[in-house]
Every structure is written in C-alpha cells, then in structure tokens.
Amino acid sequence: MKYLVTDDSKLARLTLLKSLKVHVGDAEIFQAENGAIAVDIVKNEKPDIVFLDLTMPVMDGYEALDKMMEINKNLKVVVVSADIQEKARERVINSGAQLHVQKPINADKMLEILEII
Amino acid sequence: MNPITLTEDEKDVLQELMNVAYGNATAVVAEMLDAFATLSIPNIKVMETSALLEEFQSLKGSSYFFSTQAFVGEFSGESAFFIDNESAQNLSTHLELESEDDLDDAILELTNVLTSSLTTRLAQEMDTEVRFSLPSISKVPLGEIANNQTFKEYSQVIVIDTQLIFEDQKINGEIFILTKDGSIEWLKNRLNIILEALM
Numbered sequence: 570m571k572y573l574v575t576d577d578s579k580l581a582r583l584t585l586l587k588s589l590k591v592h593v594g595d596a597e598i599f600q601a602e603n604g605a606i607a608v609d610i611v612k613n614e615k616p617d618i619v620f621l622d623l624t625m626p627v628m629d630g631y632e633a634l635d636k637m638m639e640i641n642k643n644l645k646v647v648v649v650s651a652d653i654q655e656k657a658r659e660r661v662i663n664s665g666a667q668l669h670v671q672k673p674i675n676a677d678k679m680l681e682i683l684e685i686i
Numbered sequence: 687m688n689p690i691t692l693t694e695d696e697k698d699v700l701q702e703l704m705n706v707a708y709g710n711a712t713a714v715v716a717e718m719l720d721a722f723a724t725l726s727i728p729n730i731k732v733m734e735t736s737a738l739l740e741e742f743q744s745l746k747g748s749s750y751f752f753s754t755q756a757f758v759g760e761f762s763g764e765s766a767f768f769i770d771n772e773s774a775q776n777l778s779t780h781l782e783l784e785s786e787d788d789l790d791d792a793i794l795e796l797t798n799v800l801t802s803s804l805t806t807r808l809a810q811e812m813d814t815e816v817r818f819s820l821p822s823i824s825k826v827p828l829g830e831i832a833n834n835q836t837f838k839e840y841s842q843v844i845v846i847d848t849q850l851i852f853e854d855q856k857i858n859g860e861i862f863i864l865t866k867d868g869s870i871e872w873l874k875n876r877l878n879i880i881l882e883a884l885m
Contacts, residue, residue, distance in 0.1 A: 577820075578795035579788060580781065584718065624798065624818050651714065651802030656815045672799055673718040 573599045575607040576622040588679040604633025611637045623650040638665040696877045704728045707807035714803045726849040753797040755821035760814045763865035765801040773857045780855045797821045
C-alpha cells in the first residue's frame with residue numbers, strides 16, 4: 570500500500586506520519602505541502618490512501634480533492650481538518666472523500682480510520 | 687457609527703456558547719501537543735479598536751510571535767494569537783523542533799487548530815457556517831502592533847480573550863477573537879434569538 574499525507578504544516582504532517590507509521594510500518598508514504606503537489610503525486614505515484622488537509626496555500630483541499638477524483642475515482646481520501654463543520658463535511662463527502670475527521674489524529678484514531686476504509 | 691453594547695443577558699449567552707467552544711478547542715490542542723492544557727474562562731467585551739491596542743500594550747514581555755487567521759460568513763472576523771518569545775522557545779523544546787522555520791510552522795498550525803476548533807464550534811452553536819483563510823505569522827515588537835493591518839480593518843470589536851496555558855511546559859499564549867462591525871449586529875440578533883428560545 571502507498572500513502573500520501575498532505576498538509577501545509579510540517580508539524581501536522583509529522584504528527585500524522587507518526588500515527589500512520591505505528592500501523593503501516595515501512596509502507597511507502599509520500600508527503601505534500603499543498604494541494605497542487607498532492608495532485609501531482611496522485612497522478613505520478615498512484616497512492617492508495619490520501620490524507621488531505623483543507624486549508625492550504627497554492628491549492629486548497631477542496632480543489633485538490635476534485636482533481637484527485639478526476640484522476641482516480643476509486644481513490645480513498647481521508648480529509649483531516651480542524652474545520653469539521655457540516656457544510657465542509659457534506660462538500661468533501663459529495664466530492665468523493667471517504668471520511669472527514671478532526672485534527673489531530675493519534676495512533677488509536679488512525680487505527681479506527683484504517684479499519685473503516 | 688453609534689457604539690454597540692452587549693446587554694448582560696447577551697453576554698451571558700455568548701459566555702456560555704464560548705465555554706462550550708473553548709472546551710472543544712482545549713481538548714483538540716492538548717491532544718495536538720500531547721500535553722495537559724487549560725484555557726482560561728473567556729473574557730468578553732465590546733470595545734473601540736484603539737482601546738484594544740492599549741490593552742495589548744499591557745501584555746507582559748517585549749516581543750511576541752503574533753499570528754492571525756480570518757474567518758468569513760454571517761459571522762466574520764479574525765483571530766489573533768500571541769505567544770511570547772520564552773513560551774515560543776519552550777514550545778520549540780517541547781516539540782523538539784530543529785529550526786526557526788519549524789517554530790513558525792508550529793505556531794501557525796496551533797493558530798489554525800485553535801481558530802478553527804473555536805470558531806467552528808461557536809458557529810455551530812449559532813446555527814451558521816464560516817470559512818477560513820490561511821493563517822499568517824509575524825514577530826512583532828509591542829510598539830508595532832498598532833501598525834498591523836489586522837487592526838486597521840476594525841473600528842469596533844467584540845473581543846473574546848482567553849489564555850492558553852500549558853503549565854508543565856511553561857507555555858502561555860493569548861488568543862483574541864475579533865468580529866467585524868457588521869458581525870456585531872448579526873451576533874446580537876443571533877444571541878437574542880437564542881435567548882428568546884430559552885424563555
């Protein structure tokens with residue numbers, strides 16, 4: 570399995586990576602600091618699961634999600650954001666995300682996510 | 687523009703809404719930093735921007751990391767987060783950060799998580815939605831805070847002020863939620879709708 574962690578904050582990426590590595594060990598994990606880079610990685614590296622922040626420079630998570638779904642409509646995307654408003658949730662789920670969860674994600678929460686998707 | 691004031695009942699409702707929102711934000715930030723955190727009971731007041739800037743001068747220390755993040759919707763405004771140099775260095779030590787850039791990044795993420803979790807919950811309680819901009823950061827000597835563009839955009843503000851404290855790590859921050867003039871009227875209306883529903 571290949572994973573992609575997308576967040577403009579290095580701290581947020583490292584927090585998520587730490588939780589993810591507890592469960593997936595040495596799996597291949599890519600990182601992106603904005604939506605545009607993430608879309609390129611989805612296109613070129615074909616990850617199986619994407620963790621995607623919403624508020625990012627260059628290209629935000631909403632636009633990136635739409636572009637990712639155009640590339641691979643079966644891609645599993647978990648939106649990870651501090652913004653868990655209903656409208657945000659509806660929008661990302663309607664765009665094809667599997668889950669919309671609140672930051673931060675500890676190892677226990679990560680296990681739940683991986684089991685769900 | 688006539689000064690707007692909040693009645694005691696309106697303040698009471700806002701205080702209660704904020705208590706719920708701050709409880710949520712405290713839990714999120716504590717988990718993010720893997721440390722026990724407390725947020726002081728928010729202090730709510732309507733004031734002229736000039737008076738707010740005078741209040742900032744009373745913050746201890748000489749220099750701060752200062753970050754802001756705007757939110758827009760029926761309830762619009764901006765959060766301003768201050769963390770003094772010593773606390774910022776303690777944050778860096780706690781997170782084992784390796785550079786100044788990493789520290790900026792951590793403060794921005796802290797601002798993003800604080801603002802989003804606070805404002806999201808507050809918006810939910812008021813049955814509305816908000817959208818967030820990217821946070822930005824600067825290192826500001828106190829004397830220059832008044833020149834910051836953030837404060838030039840407000841004439842009157844509702845200030846919701848609280849302290850974020852990580853006692854064991856000696857990290858203190860102060861967050862202000864500033865609402866734009868038009869939003870103060872909207873907020874008053876919404877608080878009264880909530881009040882009437884309780885009667």
